[in-house]
Amino acid sequence: MKKLSTVLLVIIACVLAAQSQSALPPAAQKAMNSIDAEKIRATVKYLADDSLMGRGTGQKGGDMAADWIAAQFKSYGLLPAGDEGTYFQEVNFYGITTDPAQTRFAFVPKSGPEIVLKFADDFMAMDQTHAQKSEIDAPIVFVGYGINAPEYKWDDYKGVDLKGKVLLMLVNEPPSDDMSFFKGRALTYYGRWTYKYEEAARRGAVGVMLVHKTEMASYGWEVVRNSWGGESSILRDDRDPKLKSAGWIQLEAARKLAQAAGMDLNNLLRDANSPTFKPVELPVRLKETIVSRVRPFASRNVVGKVKGSDAQAQQQAIMYTAHYDHLGIHANESGDNIYNGAADNATGCGILLELARVFAAAGEKPKRSVIFAAVTAEEQGLLGSKYLGQHPPVPAQNISLDLNYDDVQPLGEPQQLVVTGAERTSVYPLVEKVAKEFSLAIQPDDHPEAGHYYRSDHFSLARVGVPAFSVNEGALFKGHDLAWGEEKQRDYVAHRYHQPSDEYRADMDFSADAKLAKFGLVLGWEAANQADLAGWQTGDEFEKARKGQ
Numbered sequence: 001m002k003k004l005s006t007v008l009l010v011i012i013a014c015v016l017a018a019q020s021q022s023a024l025p026p027a028a029q030k031a032m033n034s035i036d037a038e039k040i041r042a043t044v045k046y047l048a049d050d051s052l053m054g055r056g057t058g059q060k061g062g063d064m065a066a067d068w069i070a071a072q073f074k075s076y077g078l079l080p081a082g083d084e085g086t087y088f089q090e091v092n093f094y095g096i097t098t099d100p101a102q103t104r105f106a107f108v109p110k111s112g113p114e115i116v117l118k119f120a121d122d123f124m125a126m127d128q129t130h131a132q133k134s135e136i137d138a139p140i141v142f143v144g145y146g147i148n149a150p151e152y153k154w155d156d157y158k159g160v161d162l163k164g165k166v167l168l169m170l171v172n173e174p175p176s177d178d179m180s181f182f183k184g185r186a187l188t189y190y191g192r193w194t195y196k197y198e199e200a201a202r203r204g205a206v207g208v209m210l211v212h213k214t215e216m217a218s219y220g221w222e223v224v225r226n227s228w229g230g231e232s233s234i235l236r237d238d239r240d241p242k243l244k245s246a247g248w249i250q251l252e253a254a255r256k257l258a259q260a261a262g263m264d265l266n267n268l269l270r271d272a273n274s275p276t277f278k279p280v281e282l283p284v285r286l287k288e289t290i291v292s293r294v295r296p297f298a299s300r301n302v303v304g305k306v307k308g309s310d311a312q313a314q315q316q317a318i319m320y321t322a323h324y325d326h327l328g329i330h331a332n333e334s335g336d337n338i339y340n341g342a343a344d345n346a347t348g349c350g351i352l353l354e355l356a357r358v359f360a361a362a363g364e365k366p367k368r369s370v371i372f373a374a375v376t377a378e379e380q381g382l383l384g385s386k387y388l389g390q391h392p393p394v395p396a397q398n399i400s401l402d403l404n405y406d407d408v409q410p411l412g413e414p415q416q417l418v419v420t421g422a423e424r425t426s427v428y429p430l431v432e433k434v435a436k437e438f439s440l441a442i443q444p445d446d447h448p449e450a451g452h453y454y455r456s457d458h459f460s461l462a463r464v465g466v467p468a469f470s471v472n473e474g475a476l477f478k479g480h481d482l483a484w485g486e487e488k489q490r491d492y493v494a495h496r497y498h499q500p501s502d503e504y505r506a507d508m509d510f511s512a513d514a515k516l517a518k519f520g521l522v523l524g525w526e527a528a529n530q531a532d533l534a535g536w537q538t539g540d541e542f543e544k545a546r547k548g549q
């Protein structure tokens with residue numbers, strides 16, 4: 001008996017030892033150890049310099065950054081993975097500005113006087129078709145939340161034909177605390193306004209009016225007005241169908257519209273919360289003339305590759321992404337008007353370049369290939385990465401994982417890891433294992449209702465099915481308490497985020513960025529060697545895309 005238990009103990013000890021032993025090959029270990037915080041600093045210092053003029057998309061500084069990143073890729077010995085044997089993927093855009101003076105927007109009821117709305121005060125609208133002038137004269141249909149989500153057994157459309165119509169809908173998603181229903185309080189992609197426009201366009205609608213209700217949108221009308229009042233950018237070669245009028249209306253305008261239709265807005269809002277809701281056609285048409293200034297411009301993604309070591313698996317890849325663009329120069333602002341974007345996102349570029357350098361230098365490569373993409377136009381709405389997702393260097397089904405880096409604050413050695421969305425992928429057990437090896441505690445998302453997952457470049461890869469998430473730090477740093485880190489984050493958001501003051505400073509401590517680069521290297525290397533390609537959990541909103549459905 002005693003002997004048997006000894007044998008058992010030995011077996012258990014062996015199994016435990018095998019589990020805790022890292023699968024990391026010596027070449028990877030060496031690559032990881034050569035990651036250098038000071039090289040990340042040098043990249044941030046260069047990209048955030050005033051001479052790069054804030055790296056605006058379609059501006060000279062953005063082009064300079066792209067050229068410089070490509071030169072780094074070349075110096076490391078990365079293979080070009082862009083257009084026609086270059087490191088560049090050309091991305092074409094239209095900048096669109098609605099002309100308030102010539103745009104007219106009116107509700108025309110079957111009986112009674114028409115109601116003319118005022119641009120910026122009552123409504124905002126943008127023509128996604130990049131026409132200089134579009135005319136709409138179409139019936140308005142209220143479609144509730146405008147969501148079709150089979151996995152939650154929710155369909156606001158109920159098969160109603162909406163071709164040529166204008167859809168009135170609510171932002172967000174049906175309220176719930178039940179995690180199995182639209183992930184409870186967390187915002188899923190169905191709640192984002194981008195989804196709503198896309199779904200309406202797929203159904204052949206010509207326009208969308210989102211009803212703005214502050215407590216539902218989680219931001220005021222001024223935010224809608226400010227972010228929609230200037231130029232918006234769209235991809236020229238976007239495969240998704242487009243709306244002639246993608247817009248918002250103020251709650252009070254929606255109330256007037258309901259009144260003109262002989263209906264009560266509160267009842268409509270209430271009915272939208274029922275799964276048996278059906279689209280309601282109002283006896284009111286939208287008559288709109290939308291006039292736009294259209295400015296074509298181009299920018300580039302920078303894409304390089306390290307070929308995998310396995311003859312078969314090298315057709316597949318893992319990917320690292322970071323956006324290099326920022327807000328450029330705001331010529332009409334006085335004083336310092338260069339938006340340097342040191343933290344956002346020269347830091348991510350510093351990490352991306354350091355990963356590229358050490359992967360390329362490694363004496364032995366992982367089985368799958370490794371793609372490095374510095375993307376443009378993140379600040380315009382994730383457009384560079386959207387183009388990358390639609391035109392990946394290898395088919396999206398063959399990309400096992402995308403790790404994205406965006407705004408990794410150089411605050412010293414992090415003790416916490418934020419990898420929101422990772423838990424939805426089959427890579428998660430590996431993420432947990434590697435996090436443990438780095439003594440990084442995985443932090444849950446503090447504000448799942450804000451939908452952060454849909455606001456950085458990894459999302460562009462997720463929507464074409466690639467398991468993807470961003471790697472960032474929490475608020476706890478070595479030698480400090482949590483309050484210190486939280487105060488640093490608050491200070492950044494209040495005083496530097498998307499402001500000219502997001503500049504390089506000599507006292508920045510890039511050990512944060514180096515640690516997360518090392519974490520990403522180990523995770524990526526192991527993912528590149530895993531037997532099976534990664535996927536999404538059953539029932540996840542991105543599972544369909546992964547399966548090519």
Ligand SMILES: [Zn+2]
Pocket residue numbers: 323344345378406407
């Ligand atoms: Zn960013």
